[in-house]
Amino acid sequence: MKQSYVGIMVNQSLYRKLPSGRTGYEAPALYEEAAEQYGLIPCYFRLTDIPFRNRTMRAYVRKGNRYRKETVEVPKVIHNRAIFFDKRSVRKAALLGQAGSMLFNGWNRYGKLTVHNWLSNDESLKPHLPESRLATVKNIWQMLRTHDSLILKPDNSSVGIGVMKAELIKQSVWELLMPVGRFGKGRIRLVFGSALPRRLLARLRAKRYLVQQRIPLALYDGRPFDLRVSVQRDESGDWQITGIIGKVARRGAFVTNVAQGGKVMSLETLLSSYPQLDAEAVKANIETLALRVAEHLSIRLPMAADLGLDIGLREDGFPMLIECNGRDQRYSFREGGMLEEWKATYRNPIGFARFLLDSAERLAPSDEEEPGER
Template identity: 35%
Template sequence: MAYVVGVATTVRPRVRADGKLRPPRYVCLLAEEVRAGGGTLILFDPAAAARRDPFPAWTPVDPARPFAAWRRVVHPWPDAVYENAYVHLAVAGYCRGMRMAARARRCPVFNPVLPGKWRMVKLLQAAGLAAYLPETHRLAGADQAARWIDGWGAAYVKPVGGFGGMGVAKVERRGGRYLIRMDRVPGRRGRLCREVDRAGLLRWLASRRRVPHLVQQAVPLLCLRGRAVDFRVVVQRDGEGRWQLVGIIPKWAAKGGVVTNLVAGGERLSLAACERMARAEGKSVPSERLAACALSIAEALSRRHPACGLAGFDLGVDEDGRVYMIEMNPKPARSLLTDAMRTRSARLAARFLLYLASSRAEKPGGTSVVGLASREPVQ
């Protein structure tokens, strides 16, 4: 059976240097792989698909040549959808109507909304993977949070629904005083670096409760040349629904930085360069353990969310080589990936889309893939 699969995004085709109208290379790679699997790919805006059926879309003029020209068409709902909107739009609810329309049509949505930070903590605990977690609690009261910080010596206080390192603070106890640092401060430019007494800490913690926050023990991360390193590990599912490693990308914090996010001043390293730097300091990068951690968590995640097929995990390694999950990224930025990783990512995404489409056809009345695909998360 020939399936039609869709990519829901606000990125439209544009006229390229050769004069032809087409979308970015990643979408063309998707279309090429879908075609190789006997299917057809369409590109559409999530808002348009939420309002009508059929809806405006784009597809290659010649399906066998996705790197040539594309054309605008009006197309009915596809058999499966890859939600590929920018993360800030997804967080703001731009794709909610499209997901509701997909659910009504029992159309699986790949890259669905996934649990927030606190729900991920509970999911890992329930799956027997708590060994990968730093001690983490929900911020309920300032007094209790201050006691955790006193006991640990250092903690991260971060919003449950944040991304890009926005609002993530590191709090360090220094005798009877506390240093609060933040690389990205909501509503203002520049970094925050403030030393307070205990009363000041309690007032600051109380102010964090205006939106849900977590308090997480600060793991003493592997440092290279005096700068902390963590690892973005991206995994995706293939045409048989199995999780595969796409790549491991080290992220190097700015000197004195709180987080490693590129938008907060961090840098991307190649894995080979990171390993050379580590060897020069008598340290090592446990690549196999990093991959095993990400694949184990992804497997647990997809048991709860069957249409989940892509995840990026920010993993930390301490000086003893123990691996920790810092947080999960349901829409990991492709800008971190190498060209080879982006190509592999597109191939896997296309095959998983076709897998979802075929699963839907085989189980028209079931909920194993479709029923959970568009469920809104509970923080």
């Protein structure tokens, strides 16, 4: 196996931390461990480091136990771990392909509603998708009249910020729970009847929201839980399930995000409160759903390779898709003590990089070959 670089495109914040080795939630050492196995050398850089004229660039490479800046050839295969917030960056990333590099997991920041609409084209997925619409005043009223409980969330949010709940409390009277304050740590309760609360309307004007049927999530210790499912492509080039970890909401909360006080727990523990369910079958159904979602998304995003799905369970064990993340936060596996799965979340993208390099080589035989040799 020829040694070559695998690019890891990171955000500024991780890039800055590399020389000190204090990389917080990210564990690049696990990329290096995996890369050794696949005959690759990881090099780390930002989108802005990529040159479009030269064939070389500056990137961090591990030497001993330190990261040092080196001049490297622009890698033929690049795993994206950054999030691009603006259109210019997205365009620049897209140009990489034309410059001869394969960028995978370039997915970034597709709105939740867009993804929902893509997925709802697949009949077999439809029963697993909560009804979702753009949160216009008209759509909210329509949904309030047809469901007892709704979630309103920013189309582009993450880590549970800004998620609201609206619920029917008696005939024609609804209650809205709305996070307030920095990082949404506080919460207010607004009761309304004939008109939507002004504070809600102000939020809808400030940002694009979607309104979604609230899945009556299964409970553990009286608290709702859902699951983070890591689905990745590995060295075989195919999607597979890397791991499943549960997240239980803080007491009294309706979001399970760890950033909002949720706690990670194993699926087995969570299902122990439902002895009537066949835990193996529930798990198999979650996996089937996750793989189907990944397969369907790859129609739109052929280079997607690393997804973190939020999947909720109804009390009868039926899995419902809550959200697809294009940049999985892998540390919940470490927090939950699932170290093998945690390591695998780093290993699989490197394995997939190997797969891409090998496939490219098979398609385009190298120039070193003697003419007429075949």
